[in-house]
Structure formats: C-alpha cells, structure tokens
Amino acid sequence: MNISEIGKFALLDRLNTGFEARQQSTVKAFDDAAVIATSDKQKQICSVILLEGIHFNLVYTPVKHLGYKAVAHAVSKIVAMNALPQQILVAVGVSMRFDVLDVEALYEGIRAACSEYGIDLVENNLTASLTGMTISVTAVGEASADSLCYKSGAKVNDLVCISGSLGAAYMGLQVLERERRIFESNHTQPKLEGYDYILQKQLRPQARLDMLKTFEDNGIKPSSMTNIVDGLASDILHICKQSETGVRLYIEKIPIASETFEVCEEMNFDAVTAALNGGDDFELLFTLPVTEYEAIKSLSGFEIIGYITDASQGAYLITPEGNELKIKAQGWTSVTE
Amino acid sequence: MNISEIGKFALLDRLNTGFEARQQSTVKAFDDAAVIATSDKQKQICSVILLEGIHFNLVYTPVKHLGYKAVAHAVSKIVAMNALPQQILVAVGVSMRFDVLDVEALYEGIRAACSEYGIDLVENNLTASLTGMTISVTAVGEASADSLCYKSGAKVNDLVCISGSLGAAYMGLQVLERERRIFESNHTQPKLEGYDYILQKQLRPQARLDMLKTFEDNGIKPSSMTNIVDGLASDILHICKQSETGVRLYIEKIPIASETFEVCEEMNFDAVTAALNGGDDFELLFTLPVTEYEAIKSLSGFEIIGYITDASQGAYLITPEGNELKIKAQGWTSVTE
Numbered sequence: 107m108n109i110s111e112i113g114k115f116a117l118l119d120r121l122n123t124g125f126e127a128r129q130q131s132t133v134k135a136f137d138d139a140a141v142i143a144t145s146d147k148q149k150q151i152c153s154v155i156l157l158e159g160i161h162f163n164l165v166y167t168p169v170k171h172l173g174y175k176a177v178a179h180a181v182s183k184i185v186a187m188n189a190l191p192q193q194i195l196v197a198v199g200v201s202m203r204f205d206v207l208d209v210e211a212l213y214e215g216i217r218a219a220c221s222e223y224g225i226d227l228v229e230n231n232l233t234a235s236l237t238g239m240t241i242s243v244t245a246v247g248e249a250s251a252d253s254l255c256y257k258s259g260a261k262v263n264d265l266v267c268i269s270g271s272l273g274a275a276y277m278g279l280q281v282l283e284r285e286r287r288i289f290e291s292n293h294t295q296p297k298l299e300g301y302d303y304i305l306q307k308q309l310r311p312q313a314r315l316d317m318l319k320t321f322e323d324n325g326i327k328p329s330s331m332t333n334i335v336d337g338l339a340s341d342i343l344h345i346c347k348q349s350e351t352g353v354r355l356y357i358e359k360i361p362i363a364s365e366t367f368e369v370c371e372e373m374n375f376d377a378v379t380a381a382l383n384g385g386d387d388f389e390l391l392f393t394l395p396v397t398e399y400e401a402i403k404s405l406s407g408f409e410i411i412g413y414i415t416d417a418s419q420g421a422y423l424i425t426p427e428g429n430e431l432k433i434k435a436q437g438w439t440s441v442t443e
Numbered sequence: 444m445n446i447s448e449i450g451k452f453a454l455l456d457r458l459n460t461g462f463e464a465r466q467q468s469t470v471k472a473f474d475d476a477a478v479i480a481t482s483d484k485q486k487q488i489c490s491v492i493l494l495e496g497i498h499f500n501l502v503y504t505p506v507k508h509l510g511y512k513a514v515a516h517a518v519s520k521i522v523a524m525n526a527l528p529q530q531i532l533v534a535v536g537v538s539m540r541f542d543v544l545d546v547e548a549l550y551e552g553i554r555a556a557c558s559e560y561g562i563d564l565v566e567n568n569l570t571a572s573l574t575g576m577t578i579s580v581t582a583v584g585e586a587s588a589d590s591l592c593y594k595s596g597a598k599v600n601d602l603v604c605i606s607g608s609l610g611a612a613y614m615g616l617q618v619l620e621r622e623r624r625i626f627e628s629n630h631t632q633p634k635l636e637g638y639d640y641i642l643q644k645q646l647r648p649q650a651r652l653d654m655l656k657t658f659e660d661n662g663i664k665p666s667s668m669t670n671i672v673d674g675l676a677s678d679i680l681h682i683c684k685q686s687e688t689g690v691r692l693y694i695e696k697i698p699i700a701s702e703t704f705e706v707c708e709e710m711n712f713d714a715v716t717a718a719l720n721g722g723d724d725f726e727l728l729f730t731l732p733v734t735e736y737e738a739i740k741s742l743s744g745f746e747i748i749g750y751i752t753d754a755s756q757g758a759y760l761i762t763p764e765g766n767e768l769k770i771k772a773q774g775w776t777s778v779t780e
Contacts, residue, residue: 134593138523138669139489139584141591144481151488152476152566153581155534159573186475197492197579229489236496242534242579244490247476254478256471332475 107206117206118232121213125220125227129192131248132226140195140228142246148254150247152183158238166282166296169208171309173215174222176241179335181223182313182388184247186333188255188321191313193228194220195244199235212241223315255331255392260349264329264393264414269314269407271363272338273370273377276384278308280373303365311388320407328392337383340435341391343421349393352419355412355433358426382423382433444543454543455569458550462557462564466529468585469563477532477565479583485591487584489520495575503619503633506545508646510552511559513578516672518560519650519725521584523670525592525658528650530565531557532581536572549578560652592668592729597686601666601730601751606651606744608700609675610707610714613721615645617710640702648725657744665729674720677772678728680758686730689756692749692770695763719760719770 112120122136134141142149156162156176164172177194184191196216200209209232220227225245281304285296298305314333321327330345338360346353362377370377393414394402412424422430449457459473471478479486493499493513501509514531521528533553537546546569557564562582618641622633635642651670658664667682675697683690699714707714730751731739749761759767 133485133588134591138520138594139487139526139582141524142486142488143588144484144486147481148470149479149481149486149583150476151479151530151532151581151583153490153532153534153568153579155492155536155568155570155577155579157536157570157572157577160536160571183475187478189476193488195488195490195581197490199492199494199497199577231490231492233492233494234497235494237574240492240494240536240577242490242492244488244532244581245476246486246488251470251480254471257475 112206117209118230121209121232122230124217127226128224129226131192132228135226135228136230140193142193147248147250150184150187150189150249151244152180153242153244154179154183156241158240163286164239165286167309169211170215172241173212174219174310176243177216177219177223178311178313178388180243180245181219181225181315182333184245185313185315185318186331186390187247187249188253188318188328188331189247189249190318191223191225191245191247191315193226193246195229196227197231197233197242199233199240201235201237201239204239223313253327255328256348257330257332257345258348260330260345260351260393260414261395262351262414262416263396265396265399265410266342266353266355266412266414267392267394267408267410268361269317269390270387271361271366272334272387272389273362273380273384274304274307274366275311275386276380277366277369277375278304280375281305281369282308284373301369303363304369307387311386313388314390317390317407320405324401324405326394326398326402328394331390331392334387334389334391335385337385338391339382339433343433343435345391345393346417346421349414350417352415352417353412353421353433354415354424356424359409359411361409449543454546455567458546458569459567461554464563465561466563468529469565472563472565473567477530479530479565484585484587487521487524487526487586488581489517490579490581491516491520493578495577500623501576502623504646506548507552509578510549511556511647513580514553514556514560515648515650515725517580517582518556518562518652519670521582522650522652522655523668523727524584524586525590525655525665525668526584526586527655528560528562528582528584528652530563530583532566533564534568534570534579536570536577538572538574538576541576560650590664592665593685594667594669594682595685597667597682597688597730597751598732599688599751599753600733602733602736602747603679603690603692603749603751604729604731604745604747605698606654606727607724608698608703609671609724609726610699610717610721611641611644611703612648612723613717614703614706614712615641617712618642618706619645621710638706640700641706644724648723650725651727654727654744657742661738661742663731663735663739665731668727668729671724671726671728672722674722675728676719676770680770680772682728682730683754683758686751687754689752689754690749690758690770691752691761693761696746696748698746
C-alpha cells in the first residue's frame, strides 16, 4: 500500500504501537509535547538529522537498520555526556514513492533500538517530503550534575582513550558504494560475503551504553568525552578546542580491526585515514587523569591512544618513527558528514 | 560566499554567536547534548521538522521569516501544553546552492524568535543536504505537573475556545502561490500590497505565549488544549479522540478576520473551509469547564465556538440554519501538511 492511500493519522496510529513505556520519568507521550518528570538530576537533550542521499543511500541500506542507526546515533550523543538515555522523539519525512511497508520497517528498527537501549518513544511526527526520506531523532537523558562529562574538561597530561575500533563504518560504506557502482554498470549481484564486521559497523552500529557501566563499576569519571561521528581527527580537535589544550596521538595505538585493515588493503585505501576521517563509528573518545592509570591499565574495553598537552604544543599525530603530523579536521564535504 | 567555501565548523561558529543565555535552567549548550537543570517541575519536549517544497517555498518566503516561523512553531507546541518554553535545539540541512548569507539570514530569524520568546538555543547542528533546506527545531518547556493541559482532558459540556482568527495563514499562502504562478507565466511583479495581515500570519506567525499570562492572571486552567497546526477540523478531532468525546462547533462563531473574508471573496474561496482545513495558524484551541463561563465571559483574547458532547453524539459543525455537518479531518495531502 502506498503511503498516500492510508492517510497520515491512520499510519501514525499504526506506527505508534508496540513501543513499551520503560522509563518512570516518562509522564506523557504523543501529545503536543512529551512530558518528562524531573528529579534532583539534570536532563540532557540532543538531536540528530539524517537526510537521504547525504547520510544514507536506500539502495543498500535496509530501512529497518536505518531506523535503528538513527536512534543509536542520538543515544550515542547522550552516552557521550556520561548520561543515561531515557526518551526519544522522532520526526520522519517521506515522499510518496514510499510504501507503508517501508515506513513500518523503519519503525521496526526504531522499536528494536528502543528495546535495546531501554528507552521510550515519546513523540512521533510524520510529514510528507518532496524528494526523499528525512529522519530526525531527539534523545533525552538524565544524569547527576557531577557525573556529566563535557568536551571542555580535558587537562594537560590526561590520557586519551577510545572505546573500540575506528574506520570500520567508513570502510563498510566504501564496500557498499563499490558494489553499488558495479551493480549499476553491469548488474552484477553485490558481493557482500566476508565483510560482516565492517558492514555491521556501518549499517547497524551500536551506541556504547555498555561503557557507562564500565565507568561506574570501576569508579572512573572521564575528564572529557565525546563520540566519534565526524572521525577521530575532527572529534579530538573539538575536545582540544573546548578544553583549550593540545594533544599527541600515537598512530600505532589507534585501534583498527583486522577486518578493516584487510578491506583497506583490498581497496588500496589507507586504514589510518579511514580511522581519522571516516566517522560514524559511534565509539566514545574520552580523556582520563593520568593518576587513574594504575586503576585502568588492566581493564579491557578501551585503548589509550595518546595524551593531552598544553594548547601551545598543538594537536599532532606521532608516527611509529617518531615524526609529528598536524591533525586536520575534515571539511564540509565529508562523505558521512 | 558559498557554504562549501567556509566549512561546516567555521560556519557553525559564526551562526552560534549572538544567542544570549536567558534561562537559568540552561546549564550547558553546544556540547554533544544540551544540559538542562531540573527542579520540582516537569519538562516538556517537542520537535517540528520543516522541509523545503512541502512546508515552505523559498521563492516567496524570506529566509529570515522562515527561521522565526520554525521556532514559533515548536514554541507553540510547548505553549499548547500550558508550559513555558525555555530552550530550543536546531538542526539545519542546506544544499550547496545556498550562500552563507542565506544561512545567516535564517539564524537572524531564529535569534529574533529566541529574543521574542525569551528562550535559549542550546544545540545547533548543520548538515549538507542533497536537494534543499530542512529545518528541525526541538523545544523544551517547563511547568508544574498540575498546570499542564493535555489533549485528553476535555469533558462533556466544556466550552470550546480559540485564541484568535483562523484561515489567515492559509489564505496568505494562497495569495503567495497565485502571485508566484503569475510571475512564472509572464514575469509580472507580484502584487502583495494590501495583504499585510494574511501575509504576516503566513510568513511570520506568532506562538501565543501571551495567552499563558491571560490564563494565569484570571486563574483559568483549560481542561484540554492544543494548537492549530493541521486546521481546526483535524485539531478538534484530536482533542475529541484523546478525550473520548464528541463536539458541536457553531460555524458563525469561528473567528475569521475581515482581511481573510475579503481575500476569500476575491479568490472565490470558502472562508470557513480555510479556517477548518487551513492550518499553520498556531492559535490555541482549548476547552474550559462551563462553570467558568461567568469568570471568562468579559475577557477578550479568545472566542467560544462550541461545546464538548458525549462521544456517542459525534463531532459536528452547526450551520447558522441549524443543520449539522460531520467534521472531517484533512488527509495526508494537506497543502500545509
């Protein structure tokens, strides 16, 4: 059934089902605004917007995965504040080329993410769109004031850490794009076998909610934190700028999965560049006081990749040979934006 | 300067200036998520998404007005909860056809609305877009639990009230569309003189924040409330559905401005249809217990247009002759969506 046949409100009624209320603080959903109870804690709110043709290509992105990823993206930003995600608000624009089944698949993914992260959908807007699909997700989290981690808290000598491997999401995108081009030129069926890890990181990435537990269980509070969306280079520069510091990152310490190295070799692409500029990994990038080193050195789940310096010393990568390369942010035209 | 030349983060730095912090509860802006202090009150959160070609046409919409209207729209939804708007989050997608000046004009409007409504911008995302402009605004408000007005609170015999005239925004759109067609066919300059009122209602509508003061000053608490976005017909049906009631609305009581009647006559368009289905007026539609009639009958600023009935009696318009017409919602393809 085409979405023009069912009508906006009937479709909304259908899409709004199957979302359980999981959060005590959710007072009212699906009114003009959502109502969220407050406590002695603080609320964190962020939003992400995903546009067809810029942030995703429906030729190779299953719509269900897209719904999941949009939620994971917003949740990831709340997690990057060291806060617990609790609610989301969703607004979707769809052009008339979409079938009701497409829209329902999108919400299946949104539902799966709500279940995975234990959060409530509290507002849902649907709108017509002229040319494609647009997804906007707003996430709300909660934390006590003293547990929050800003980008601005890094101090000289802090250790720079990362919660998982980088560059995989970007290389997953490269494989999907390559197969799309091949298919479009000679209708050869895409070969996606053997790329499971990087495709998973691109199509169904996870917000690192689990890291909050690692921090809590070990009494760790990062001095600053953000999530890798624009790529390690851009995101560490954000921390340096907000914290008014410099940084040294050791290239050989940047975690890159063997699957990512393999596909980089196959596609003649530099793996470090993928890790630095790829983005969309949703891993946490954070800094820890060097005094915590003894407490954390035996912990698994993250890698120490460098240290914070005085601002006057700039932001540099250190090569295995000991050379220093200035860290540069990606420009406007980044593939994953 | 084209936006591709300046770079995303440099442009964001420029756009983020000039927003004063007005709200005590704004703890942190422009981090991964905004941080908002809580109190014994509750938070209300809503979002709106505006897509070029669906919600606005840049041929006749000044970008500055568009920025203002997008904020007014989100603020209007918080006001419809009987809550005070305090913060907004903005995400804008722009294609490479836009100049930096266009984007800056958009934020001039956003800045003007923040100033008008006394609210803080706490997050701002920019993204590339393939084909046009996309604007997403999330608004956050605050209210005590017992002052909130849901759509679901209307009771049998409650009076149905409206805060101002309807249909003007829609007729403003019709005039703009007519002049666009004339211009495109023979390059005749648009004639927009004399349409100030309806054009203002379309291009620079106001959220009715002032009504909250009217309610407070007179000790009034609506039993239910929403704002007119989809048109009176759709919006009263939402209240009836949520409240499990019916309604009777008197056609001759629906407030329609003389300017709206005049342009309807000129364009051979039914003014009541414009009021019922036009949408985008951002006026408040609310219900009051009939016991409040004595207290409110001398108040200006809103009109009583009907009363709530039992659900079994359905939702009907009453003509001046006493005939009953079933109220029907607009479908998916509503012009203003």
